[in-house]
Amino acid sequence: MARILVVDDEIGIRELLFEILYDEGHTVELAENAAQARAARLRVRPDLVLLDIWMPDTDGVTLLREWGSQGLLDMPVVMMSGHATIDTAVEATRIGAVDFLEKPITLQRLLKTISNGLAREKSGAQPQPVAKDLTPPANTVGTNEAMPAASAPSSSEPAAPSGLSGNISLDQPLREARDEFERVYFEYHLVRENHSMTRVSERTGLERTHLYRKLKQLGIEARKRSST
Numbered sequence: 001m002a003r004i005l006v007v008d009d010e011i012g013i014r015e016l017l018f019e020i021l022y023d024e025g026h027t028v029e030l031a032e033n034a035a036q037a038r039a040a041r042l043r044v045r046p047d048l049v050l051l052d053i054w055m056p057d058t059d060g061v062t063l064l065r066e067w068g069s070q071g072l073l074d075m076p077v078v079m080m081s082g083h084a085t086i087d088t089a090v091e092a093t094r095i096g097a098v099d100f101l102e103k104p105i106t107l108q109r110l111l112k113t114i115s116n117g118l119a120r121e122k123s124g125a126q127p128q129p130v131a132k133d134l135t136p137p138a139n140t141v142g143t144n145e146a147m148p149a150a151s152a153p154s155s156s157e158p159a160a161p162s163g164l165s166g167n168i169s170l171d172q173p174l175r176e177a178r179d180e181f182e183r184v185y186f187e188y189h190l191v192r193e194n195h196s197m198t199r200v201s202e203r204t205g206l207e208r209t210h211l212y213r214k215l216k217q218l219g220i221e222a223r224k225r226s227s228t
Contacts, residue, residue: 001024001025001026001027002026002027002046002047002048002114002118003026003027003028003029003044003046003047003048004021004026004027004028004029004046004047004048004049004050004114005028005029005030005031005037005040005041005046005048005049005050006018006021006028006029006030006031006049006050007031007032007033007034007036007037007049007050007051007052007055007060007063008032008050008052008055008080009032009033009052009054009055009056010052011032013052013080013103014030014032016208016209017050017110018030019197019208019212020107020110020111020198020208021114023196023197023198024111024198029044029046033055033056033057033058034055034057034058034059034060034062034063035057035058037049037051037063038063041067041072042072045074045075046075047075047076047118047121048075048076048077048078048114048117048118048121049075049076049077049078050078050080050101050114051063051064051077051078051079051080051097052079052080052081053079053080053081053083053084053088053092054081054083054084060079060080060081060092061079061088061091061092061095064077064079064092064095064096064097065095067096068095068096073095073096075121076098076099076117076118076120076121077096077097077098078097078098078099078100078101078113078114078117079092079097079099079100079101080100080101080102080103080105081100081101081102081103082102082103082104084100084102098116098117098120099113099116099117101113107198168180168181168184179218182214182218183218183219183220185204186200186204186214186215186218186220187220189203189204190220197211197212
Protein backbone atom coordinates (compact mmCIF):
# COMPACT_ATOMS: atom_id res chain seq x y z
CA MET A 1 0.00 0.00 0.00
CA ALA A 2 1.07 3.59 -0.60
CA ARG A 3 1.57 6.84 1.29
CA ILE A 4 -0.75 9.40 -0.32
CA LEU A 5 -0.81 13.15 0.31
CA VAL A 6 -4.20 14.82 -0.26
CA VAL A 7 -4.08 18.60 -0.74
CA ASP A 8 -7.46 20.34 -0.85
CA ASP A 9 -8.85 23.40 0.92
CA GLU A 10 -12.34 21.85 1.24
CA ILE A 11 -12.61 19.86 4.45
CA GLY A 12 -15.42 17.69 3.10
CA ILE A 13 -13.30 16.62 0.12
CA ARG A 14 -10.28 15.91 2.34
CA GLU A 15 -12.28 13.80 4.77
CA LEU A 16 -14.06 11.84 2.05
CA LEU A 17 -10.83 11.08 0.20
CA PHE A 18 -9.20 10.11 3.49
CA GLU A 19 -11.93 7.60 4.30
CA ILE A 20 -11.91 6.08 0.81
CA LEU A 21 -8.12 5.75 0.66
CA TYR A 22 -7.91 4.54 4.26
CA ASP A 23 -10.40 1.80 3.44
CA GLU A 24 -8.18 0.79 0.54
CA GLY A 25 -5.29 0.30 2.98
CA HIS A 26 -3.26 3.41 2.10
CA THR A 27 -1.51 5.71 4.57
CA VAL A 28 -3.04 9.14 4.05
CA GLU A 29 -1.74 12.59 5.00
CA LEU A 30 -3.93 15.68 4.62
CA ALA A 31 -3.04 19.28 3.80
CA GLU A 32 -5.50 22.13 3.44
CA ASN A 33 -3.18 24.57 1.65
CA ALA A 34 0.14 24.87 -0.16
CA ALA A 35 2.07 25.70 3.02
CA GLN A 36 0.97 22.46 4.69
CA ALA A 37 1.62 20.56 1.46
CA ARG A 38 5.19 21.91 1.29
CA ALA A 39 5.84 20.86 4.88
CA ALA A 40 4.38 17.40 4.30
CA ARG A 41 6.44 16.94 1.13
CA LEU A 42 9.67 17.84 2.95
CA ARG A 43 8.86 15.59 5.92
CA VAL A 44 8.29 12.38 3.98
CA ARG A 45 8.23 11.86 0.25
CA PRO A 46 4.72 10.62 -0.61
CA ASP A 47 4.18 7.85 -3.16
CA LEU A 48 1.46 9.94 -4.80
CA VAL A 49 -0.13 13.37 -4.36
CA LEU A 50 -3.75 14.38 -5.03
CA LEU A 51 -3.47 18.14 -5.55
CA ASP A 52 -6.38 20.56 -5.86
CA ILE A 53 -5.87 23.40 -8.35
CA TRP A 54 -7.94 26.17 -6.78
CA MET A 55 -6.65 27.01 -3.29
CA PRO A 56 -6.74 30.39 -1.52
CA ASP A 57 -3.03 30.98 -0.87
CA THR A 58 -1.10 29.29 -3.67
CA ASP A 59 -2.91 27.44 -6.45
CA GLY A 60 -2.05 23.85 -7.25
CA VAL A 61 -0.46 24.55 -10.64
CA THR A 62 1.89 27.09 -9.05
CA LEU A 63 2.82 24.61 -6.32
CA LEU A 64 3.38 21.92 -8.95
CA ARG A 65 5.68 24.25 -10.89
CA GLU A 66 7.49 25.16 -7.67
CA TRP A 67 8.15 21.51 -6.81
CA GLY A 68 9.40 20.94 -10.33
CA SER A 69 11.86 23.85 -10.18
CA GLN A 70 13.18 22.64 -6.81
CA GLY A 71 13.67 19.05 -7.93
CA LEU A 72 10.91 17.85 -5.59
CA LEU A 73 8.56 16.60 -8.30
CA ASP A 74 9.83 13.03 -8.07
CA MET A 75 6.46 11.47 -7.22
CA PRO A 76 3.28 11.19 -9.31
CA VAL A 77 0.91 14.13 -8.85
CA VAL A 78 -2.76 13.96 -9.84
CA MET A 79 -4.47 17.35 -10.18
CA MET A 80 -8.09 17.85 -9.05
CA SER A 81 -10.56 20.62 -9.86
CA GLY A 82 -14.21 21.30 -10.43
CA HIS A 83 -13.63 24.49 -12.43
CA ALA A 84 -10.48 24.00 -14.48
CA THR A 85 -10.38 24.33 -18.25
CA ILE A 86 -8.77 21.91 -20.67
CA ASP A 87 -5.89 24.36 -21.07
CA THR A 88 -5.26 24.25 -17.31
CA ALA A 89 -5.25 20.46 -17.32
CA VAL A 90 -2.86 20.32 -20.26
CA GLU A 91 -0.59 22.89 -18.62
CA ALA A 92 -0.47 20.86 -15.40
CA THR A 93 0.44 17.75 -17.38
CA ARG A 94 3.14 19.66 -19.24
CA ILE A 95 4.67 20.70 -15.93
CA GLY A 96 4.67 17.14 -14.63
CA ALA A 97 1.25 16.02 -13.39
CA VAL A 98 0.47 12.42 -14.34
CA ASP A 99 -3.30 12.84 -14.58
CA PHE A 100 -6.27 15.12 -13.91
CA LEU A 101 -9.49 14.41 -12.01
CA GLU A 102 -12.55 16.56 -12.65
CA LYS A 103 -14.79 17.09 -9.60
CA PRO A 104 -17.15 15.53 -8.71
CA ILE A 105 -14.91 12.48 -8.96
CA THR A 106 -16.27 9.02 -9.59
CA LEU A 107 -15.04 6.45 -7.10
CA GLN A 108 -13.96 4.02 -9.78
CA ARG A 109 -12.12 6.78 -11.65
CA LEU A 110 -10.37 7.85 -8.44
CA LEU A 111 -9.16 4.37 -7.56
CA LYS A 112 -8.15 3.60 -11.15
CA THR A 113 -6.21 6.86 -11.45
CA ILE A 114 -4.36 6.21 -8.20
CA SER A 115 -3.59 2.65 -9.25
CA ASN A 116 -2.27 3.84 -12.61
CA GLY A 117 -0.21 6.60 -10.99
CA LEU A 118 1.41 4.20 -8.53
CA ALA A 119 2.08 1.65 -11.26
CA ARG A 120 3.61 4.37 -13.45
CA GLU A 121 5.82 5.44 -10.54
CA LYS A 122 7.16 1.91 -10.14
CA SER A 123 7.78 1.48 -13.86
CA GLY A 124 9.24 4.95 -14.39
CA ALA A 125 6.85 5.62 -17.30
CA GLN A 126 6.26 9.15 -18.53
CA PRO A 127 2.92 10.96 -17.90
CA GLN A 128 0.20 10.32 -20.46
CA PRO A 129 -1.69 13.20 -22.12
CA VAL A 130 -4.77 14.38 -20.28
CA ALA A 131 -8.04 13.39 -21.92
CA LYS A 132 -9.81 16.36 -23.47
CA ASP A 133 -13.29 15.29 -22.36
CA LEU A 134 -13.62 16.76 -18.86
CA THR A 135 -17.38 16.21 -18.57
CA PRO A 136 -17.92 14.36 -15.28
CA PRO A 137 -19.94 11.12 -15.46
CA ALA A 138 -23.34 11.05 -13.80
CA ASN A 139 -22.27 8.60 -11.09
CA THR A 140 -19.88 10.35 -8.74
CA VAL A 141 -18.18 9.91 -5.39
CA GLY A 142 -20.86 10.39 -2.77
CA THR A 143 -23.57 8.42 -4.56
CA ASN A 144 -24.46 4.77 -4.20
CA GLU A 145 -24.10 4.15 -7.94
CA ALA A 146 -20.44 5.18 -7.83
CA MET A 147 -19.47 2.28 -5.62
CA PRO A 148 -17.49 -0.52 -7.25
CA ALA A 149 -19.11 -3.85 -7.96
CA ALA A 150 -19.37 -6.19 -5.02
CA SER A 151 -16.63 -8.71 -4.57
CA ALA A 152 -17.59 -12.33 -4.97
CA PRO A 153 -19.28 -13.59 -1.80
CA SER A 154 -17.08 -15.61 0.49
CA SER A 155 -17.79 -19.29 0.80
CA SER A 156 -18.03 -18.81 4.56
CA GLU A 157 -20.15 -15.78 5.41
CA PRO A 158 -20.06 -14.67 9.08
CA ALA A 159 -22.92 -15.90 11.19
CA ALA A 160 -25.70 -13.38 11.64
CA PRO A 161 -25.70 -11.75 15.10
CA SER A 162 -28.19 -13.18 17.52
CA GLY A 163 -30.35 -10.05 17.30
CA LEU A 164 -31.20 -10.97 13.71
CA SER A 165 -32.51 -14.30 14.90
CA GLY A 166 -35.43 -12.82 16.73
CA ASN A 167 -33.86 -11.78 20.04
CA ILE A 168 -34.83 -8.12 19.71
CA SER A 169 -37.44 -7.34 22.30
CA LEU A 170 -40.74 -6.24 20.86
CA ASP A 171 -41.89 -4.92 24.23
CA GLN A 172 -40.25 -1.53 23.74
CA PRO A 173 -41.01 1.65 21.81
CA LEU A 174 -40.60 1.38 18.05
CA ARG A 175 -37.67 3.81 17.93
CA GLU A 176 -35.63 1.80 20.45
CA ALA A 177 -36.44 -1.47 18.69
CA ARG A 178 -35.46 0.03 15.35
CA ASP A 179 -32.16 1.35 16.73
CA GLU A 180 -31.42 -2.05 18.23
CA PHE A 181 -32.08 -3.78 14.92
CA GLU A 182 -30.01 -1.25 12.97
CA ARG A 183 -27.10 -1.65 15.38
CA VAL A 184 -27.10 -5.42 14.92
CA TYR A 185 -27.60 -5.03 11.16
CA PHE A 186 -24.65 -2.69 10.63
CA GLU A 187 -22.35 -4.59 13.00
CA TYR A 188 -23.07 -7.72 10.96
CA HIS A 189 -22.16 -6.03 7.68
CA LEU A 190 -19.03 -4.41 9.16
CA VAL A 191 -17.76 -7.83 10.23
CA ARG A 192 -18.80 -9.39 6.93
CA GLU A 193 -16.88 -6.78 4.89
CA ASN A 194 -13.88 -6.60 7.27
CA HIS A 195 -14.84 -3.02 8.16
CA SER A 196 -14.37 -1.73 4.61
CA MET A 197 -16.71 1.24 4.47
CA THR A 198 -16.74 1.15 0.68
CA ARG A 199 -18.16 -2.37 0.62
CA VAL A 200 -20.50 -1.80 3.59
CA SER A 201 -21.90 1.26 1.81
CA GLU A 202 -22.55 -0.85 -1.26
CA ARG A 203 -24.06 -3.76 0.68
CA THR A 204 -26.41 -1.61 2.73
CA GLY A 205 -27.33 0.85 -0.03
CA LEU A 206 -26.35 3.90 2.02
CA GLU A 207 -24.24 6.75 0.65
CA ARG A 208 -20.96 6.91 2.58
CA THR A 209 -21.66 10.20 4.36
CA HIS A 210 -25.03 8.92 5.59
CA LEU A 211 -23.42 5.62 6.58
CA TYR A 212 -20.81 7.32 8.77
CA ARG A 213 -23.51 9.49 10.33
CA LYS A 214 -25.67 6.45 11.04
CA LEU A 215 -22.82 4.50 12.64
CA LYS A 216 -21.94 7.47 14.82
CA GLN A 217 -25.58 7.83 15.84
CA LEU A 218 -25.73 4.15 16.80
CA GLY A 219 -22.43 4.32 18.69
CA ILE A 220 -20.64 1.88 16.35
CA GLU A 221 -16.90 2.20 15.79
CA ALA A 222 -16.41 2.35 12.02
CA ARG A 223 -12.66 1.92 11.70
CA LYS A 224 -12.04 -1.22 13.66
CA ARG A 225 -9.80 -3.54 11.67
CA SER A 226 -9.51 -7.30 11.64
CA SER A 227 -6.39 -8.61 13.37
CA THR A 228 -5.81 -11.11 10.58
